[in-house]
Amino acid sequence: MSASSIPVRIACLAGLLAVLSACATLRTDVPRPVSNALPPTVQSPLAREAQRQAQAHPGQSGFRVLSGNTDALMSRIVLADHAARSIDLQYYIFADDATGRLLAQRLLAAADRGVRVRLLLDDLDVIEQDPLLDALDAHPNIEVRLFNPFRVRNRSLWSKALQFTVDGARLNRRMHNKSFTVDNLFTVVGGRNIGDAYFDAGNEIHFRDLDVLAIGPIVEQTSDVFDRYWNSDAAFPVTAYDVHHATARNLSRTRTTLQGAAREFAESDYAQAMLDALPDGSSADRSGRWDWGAARVVADDPAKVEPGEKRRALLLTHDLRAMLDAATTNVQIVSPYFIPGRNGVEYLHTLAARGVKVSVLTNSLAATDEAAVHAGYARYRRALLAGGVELYELRPLGGAPPIEAHGTSSGISLHAKTLVVDAREVFVGSMNMDPRSRLLNTEMGVIVDSPALARRIMQFFDSATQPENAFKVELVPRAGQSAARAPMRWSARYDGRTVEFDHDPETSAARRARVALMRLLPIESLL
Numbered sequence: 001m002s003a004s005s006i007p008v009r010i011a012c013l014a015g016l017l018a019v020l021s022a023c024a025t026l027r028t029d030v031p032r033p034v035s036n037a038l039p040p041t042v043q044s045p046l047a048r049e050a051q052r053q054a055q056a057h058p059g060q061s062g063f064r065v066l067s068g069n070t071d072a073l074m075s076r077i078v079l080a081d082h083a084a085r086s087i088d089l090q091y092y093i094f095a096d097d098a099t100g101r102l103l104a105q106r107l108l109a110a111a112d113r114g115v116r117v118r119l120l121l122d123d124l125d126v127i128e129q130d131p132l133l134d135a136l137d138a139h140p141n142i143e144v145r146l147f148n149p150f151r152v153r154n155r156s157l158w159s160k161a162l163q164f165t166v167d168g169a170r171l172n173r174r175m176h177n178k179s180f181t182v183d184n185l186f187t188v189v190g191g192r193n194i195g196d197a198y199f200d201a202g203n204e205i206h207f208r209d210l211d212v213l214a215i216g217p218i219v220e221q222t223s224d225v226f227d228r229y230w231n232s233d234a235a236f237p238v239t240a241y242d243v244h245h246a247t248a249r250n251l252s253r254t255r256t257t258l259q260g261a262a263r264e265f266a267e268s269d270y271a272q273a274m275l276d277a278l279p280d281g282s283s284a285d286r287s288g289r290w291d292w293g294a295a296r297v298v299a300d301d302p303a304k305v306e307p308g309e310k311r312r313a314l315l316l317t318h319d320l321r322a323m324l325d326a327a328t329t330n331v332q333i334v335s336p337y338f339i340p341g342r343n344g345v346e347y348l349h350t351l352a353a354r355g356v357k358v359s360v361l362t363n364s365l366a367a368t369d370e371a372a373v374h375a376g377y378a379r380y381r382r383a384l385l386a387g388g389v390e391l392y393e394l395r396p397l398g399g400a401p402p403i404e405a406h407g408t409s410s411g412i413s414l415h416a417k418t419l420v421v422d423a424r425e426v427f428v429g430s431m432n433m434d435p436r437s438r439l440l441n442t443e444m445g446v447i448v449d450s451p452a453l454a455r456r457i458m459q460f461f462d463s464a465t466q467p468e469n470a471f472k473v474e475l476v477p478r479a480g481q482s483a484a485r486a487p488m489r490w491s492a493r494y495d496g497r498t499v500e501f502d503h504d505p506e507t508s509a510a511r512r513a514r515v516a517l518m519r520l521l522p523i524e525s526l527l
Helices: 005-019 045-055 069-082 098-112 130-137 157-171 217-230 248-266 269-277 315-325 341-353 371-386 435-440 451-464 509-518
Strands: 061-066 086-091 116-122 142-147 179-182 186-190 211-215 235-237 291-299 330-334 357-363 390-394 418-421 425-429 444-449 470-475 488-494 497-501
Touching: 045 061, 045 069, 045 211, 061 069, 061 217, 061 444, 061 451, 069 098, 069 179, 069 186, 069 269, 086 098, 086 217, 098 116, 098 130, 098 142, 098 248, 116 130, 116 217, 130 142, 130 248, 179 217, 186 217, 186 425, 186 444, 211 217, 217 291, 217 444, 248 269, 291 315, 291 451, 315 418, 315 425, 315 444, 330 451, 341 357, 341 371, 357 371, 357 451, 371 390, 371 470, 371 488, 371 509, 418 451, 425 451
Parallel strands: 086 116, 116 142, 330 357, 357 390
Antiparallel strands: 061 211, 061 291, 086 179, 142 235, 179 186, 186 211, 291 444, 330 418, 390 470, 418 425, 425 444, 470 488, 488 497
16 A cells, blocks of 8 residues: 555545444454363264264264255254254354244254354344344353454445445455354354355245265364354454443343244244155254265465455465366366356366366356356356366256255255365365455365265256256357357256257346446456
């Protein structure tokens, strides 16, 4: 930053604070006591079975794939209900909707019986949740912290816009991590946030997503990552703002509200359909098979949110690059937001050139919830195909029933983030293959050496890329025409009949035109 720009920024900040003087500001001197994960405790049949399984596989971790959205929700509820000592949650989004309130009610019930609950949320999308978070934090066994928070606690769009204008270099960097750890014995890691859209409970958008439920040494590693973020300089108690905070009376009212919301949810058609679909319980409380393998957690340093921290920005990227470097036969990539950049395109070309089959599943323009990101991806689509990369784009499946069929979601937009190399090594986590995940957001996930787990993730890929579920994108060169200039073709199956398109299918001309204009904008580094 130049010396001349400092007074301007200070003046802008002073003006901002004057405008928002009636609003609460962040107290950076607020006490932030260090706390760490509690030792594992075995006080329930569920915990004893997990410990027995882990002891039978020394040095390995066990995994179950949560590809079904209802299964993913019920697994979290079951874990919270069985918690005996601690629950640690780290999320980008924790919505104040039906499933968010249901989980909040189960967390409050756990705290009432003496369980310590730590909830760490990224502050970007905390808007309506403030009263709920304040009330939960008033419980003696619950602590809520916000990661990389806004300096002024005014949740209006104009306030956020003003703060981004002054402090955008910092606020543009967000915590995208996702984990749910109970008693230091169980953890859920993957792509889902907490909210109706991630569990097929909403009325608007549904995501096809994927998590893994894990036991064994990987759980302690996940707890270590949580502790690093919880105790970092970027994490502040929700009480760090100069406002009137929730009291025991607020907590009592919230308890009553959440109990009512839980009863309403239990009586809903969704809950009944969920029970009908899960006659043998959720993946969290079944005694069935685990997929075992050597595993490790990979995560960015929380200091990545500090502007200029480029070295830390590459921590997780380096681990995934090492996976890809070792590929010899095949690579399957699932990323809802896929912007490889020129270097990424060249790298995937080198993999394909040495005989590695590279297949990518991402969102179609019709399915994506981020048209600007699709514009960034579309810029490289033809080059990827010309270099031998297989491309599949998820079809929108709006109007399908809200309960899974064959282990996949009825959602209209892809949200899972996975990587499988040589049908053996697996990554499941929060990281998209785009510049924002690589350079701006913090991310985390697990890397597992397990052919059995790899097969299950590949089954998810194979199901999602069937012609009924995805468009296959190909180049169709004409006589004498190079592949780089060949037109693209999308194909899918409708009612048993293959249908081909010469443009992004199931989209309007206006939407395609807007994306074409977005491709001209120099915004790729922000996507």
